[in-house]
Amino acid sequence: MNLAIKAVGIRKSFGNHEVLKGLDLEVAYGEVLCILGPSGSGKSTFLRCINHLETPNGGYVWVDGAIMGYELSRGALQELPIKKLRAQQSQLGMVFQHFNLFAHRTVLGNVIEGPMVVRGLSRAKAEAHAMDLLEQVGMAGKASSYPSQLSGGQKQRVAIARSLAMEPRVMLFDEPTSALDPELVGEVLEVMRNLARGGTTMIVVTHEIGFAREVADRVVVMIDGEIRETGAPGQVLSNPADPRVRSFLSRVLA
Amino acid sequence: MPQPSSPSIAALSLADLPGRDVAVRHLRHPGRWISGGIVVLLLALIGHAFAVGQIQWLVVGQFLTAGVIITGFGWTLLISACALVLGVALGFAFGIMRLSENPILRFAAWLYVWIFRGTPVLLQLLIWFNIALVFPRLYIPGLVDERMVDVVTPFVAAVLGLGVNEGSYLTEVVRGGIGSVDSGQKEAAHTLGMTPGQTMRRIILPQTLRLILPVLGNSAIGMLKFSSLAATIAMGEMLNAAQRIYFINGAVIELLFVCAVWYLAGTTILSIGQYYLERHFGRDAATATSERRWFRGWARRPAVEGEA
Numbered sequence: 001m002n003l004a005i006k007a008v009g010i011r012k013s014f015g016n017h018e019v020l021k022g023l024d025l026e027v028a029y030g031e032v033l034c035i036l037g038p039s040g041s042g043k044s045t046f047l048r049c050i051n052h053l054e055t056p057n058g059g060y061v062w063v064d065g066a067i068m069g070y071e072l073s074r075g076a077l078q079e080l081p082i083k084k085l086r087a088q089q090s091q092l093g094m095v096f097q098h099f100n101l102f103a104h105r106t107v108l109g110n111v112i113e114g115p116m117v118v119r120g121l122s123r124a125k126a127e128a129h130a131m132d133l134l135e136q137v138g139m140a141g142k143a144s145s146y147p148s149q150l151s152g153g154q155k156q157r158v159a160i161a162r163s164l165a166m167e168p169r170v171m172l173f174d175e176p177t178s179a180l181d182p183e184l185v186g187e188v189l190e191v192m193r194n195l196a197r198g199g200t201t202m203i204v205v206t207h208e209i210g211f212a213r214e215v216a217d218r219v220v221v222m223i224d225g226e227i228r229e230t231g232a233p234g235q236v237l238s239n240p241a242d243p244r245v246r247s248f249l250s251r252v253l254a
Numbered sequence: 255m256p257q258p259s260s261p262s263i264a265a266l267s268l269a270d271l272p273g274r275d276v277a278v279r280h281l282r283h284p285g286r287w288i289s290g291g292i293v294v295l296l297l298a299l300i301g302h303a304f305a306v307g308q309i310q311w312l313v314v315g316q317f318l319t320a321g322v323i324i325t326g327f328g329w330t331l332l333i334s335a336c337a338l339v340l341g342v343a344l345g346f347a348f349g350i351m352r353l354s355e356n357p358i359l360r361f362a363a364w365l366y367v368w369i370f371r372g373t374p375v376l377l378q379l380l381i382w383f384n385i386a387l388v389f390p391r392l393y394i395p396g397l398v399d400e401r402m403v404d405v406v407t408p409f410v411a412a413v414l415g416l417g418v419n420e421g422s423y424l425t426e427v428v429r430g431g432i433g434s435v436d437s438g439q440k441e442a443a444h445t446l447g448m449t450p451g452q453t454m455r456r457i458i459l460p461q462t463l464r465l466i467l468p469v470l471g472n473s474a475i476g477m478l479k480f481s482s483l484a485a486t487i488a489m490g491e492m493l494n495a496a497q498r499i500y501f502i503n504g505a506v507i508e509l510l511f512v513c514a515v516w517y518l519a520g521t522t523i524l525s526i527g528q529y530y531l532e533r534h535f536g537r538d539a540a541t542a543t544s545e546r547r548w549f550r551g552w553a554r555r556p557a558v559e560g561e562a
């Protein structure tokens with residue numbers, strides 16, 4: 001098993017409120033991991049700690065040979081300058097619940113922004129690659145549209161293409177379908193299913209139990225800032241050991 | 255029991271309904287005609303008063319295109335443009351500093367706003383104009399060594415005074431504009447690996463600019479008018495030129511009217527420009543492409559109805 005991510009003892013507090021209570025997690029290359037859990041249990045915060053949108057108060061995240069935001073020097077973690085942190089962050093693609101497409105850029109402009117500015121690709125190369133990706137998510141026909149002209153499902157598919165354009169090692173999804181009208185959820189899940197089939201390593205925070213059951217290799221259930229259950233979807237979803245997980249699942253499956 | 259209030263409505267039977275092409279007679283609005291008539295009358299009275307008043311309209315027409323006035327208006331435009339550019343640059347610089355992580359930078363920006371927004375612009379103009387009393391020489395080792403009065407000419411004092419003052423207002427505008435760009439935009443840029451500088455330049459500032467465009471339009475219009483304050487520091491812009499003429503020929507009101515005509519012309523053109531700029535950038539991008547096409551060809555098209 002070839003590890004992509006190893007999170008060690010992640011703790012995070014906002015003021016006095018301890019949101020993450022020392023989480024450990026390992027994700028292998030090619031694996032699809034779904035994180036489930038009640039609202040407010042810290043799923044988003046955990047994901048944001050993994051890519052250092054939030055700096056953990058304790059613990060660290062190892063991504064393919066380096067510790068996010070730090071380097072190990074004389075037995076301690078030395079904070080990295082912002083530029084190096086950003087380079088590390090660009091190895092983790094992030095898809096947000098509310099898309100966060102750049103409002104002043106076209107669809108194509110959104111997808112080429114990272115490759116041109118961060119990776120220094122020429123416009124021609126970036127556009128060629130971007131058109132391939134837009135094709136892949138079924139959005140090539142809208143390349144010159146602005147985000148405000150798209151439906152939610154279309155925006156999210158563009159956001160996925162924008163993340164993929166950086167050729168990240170791992171894709172993180174934070175409830176990618178929660179802000180969508182029910183009839184638009186399917187098209188986004190379909191794109192994600194295809195990514196999973198293609199071997200993309202993915203961590204997906206979701207309320208879509210059906211998607212987790214069908215696509216995930218492993219499911220993690222978080223409650224109150226702790227991982228209470230982890231295992232194959234069949235086992236966790238139908239036969240959880242932890243009583244709080246059982247009551248959470250019985251509520252969402254009802 | 256029959257409803258006493260609606261006998262006539264109830265009396266219209268289905269058989270009496272008119273055909274689908276029935277004509278409609280609109281309500282007359284006598285009130286509108288009366289109030290409109292009163293306003294027209296008042297305008298006519300005011301117009302008549304000025305026409306028969308002690309104004310030599312011929313003199314107004316004569317000086318409207320006088321060389322001194324035109325040159326003065328040229329200076330007015332130049333001062334306004336330079337001061338606006340300076341103000342916008344300072345506004346963005348200090349507006350970004352206001353949101354810095356560094357408390358000392360934040361304090362410096364706050365101090366700038368506190369001082370220059372808190373004192374009258376006329377006072378600031380006079381201080382800039384007389385700055386040589388404080389610093390007789392401008393001396394920067396290896397760069398400049400000159401008498402201050404040679405450096406801070408009336409033109410320079412006017413641009414500094416108006417620009418630095420405007421910058422203090424725009425600092426707050428820019429700060430608010432940056433603050434109202436959704437924080438998700440910044441997070442998305444960070445996850446792509448963009449540095450804070452890249453995020454600011456490529457993602458935040460372009461969106462801020464769109465948000466504050468209406469304010470910048472008002473700044474431009476305000477600046478054109480405030481530039482007349484420079485007349486008090488012997489800057490030969492339009493108002494100053496007009497004053498120098500009427501000190502000699504005594505046609506005070508006539509020359510002030512000449513200035514009014516030119517200021518109105520300038521602010522009208524700026525308002526029209528502002529309208530098209532906002533059409534171009536200000537709205538959401540849903541109609542952006544069609545509007546952009548429209549913007550390119552607007553000179554060839556008839557005027558739009560409605561605003562502007």
Ligand SMILES: Nc1ncnc2c1ncn2[C@@H]1O[C@H](COP(=O)(O)OP(=O)(O)OP(=O)(O)O)[C@@H](O)[C@H]1O
Nearest residue numbers: 014017019037038039040041042043044045046175
């Ligand atoms: N920036 C913040 N400042 C203060 N509190 C925060 C912040 N972000 C999250 N929290 C708190 O941390 C807790 C966990 O939030 P988080 O968003 O991680 O939950 P979640 O599991 O993603 O929930 P949901 O399913 O509703 O998205 C919540 O109580 C929330 O109020």
Ligand SMILES: [Mg+2]
Nearest residue numbers: 043044045175
């Ligand atoms: Mg969440």
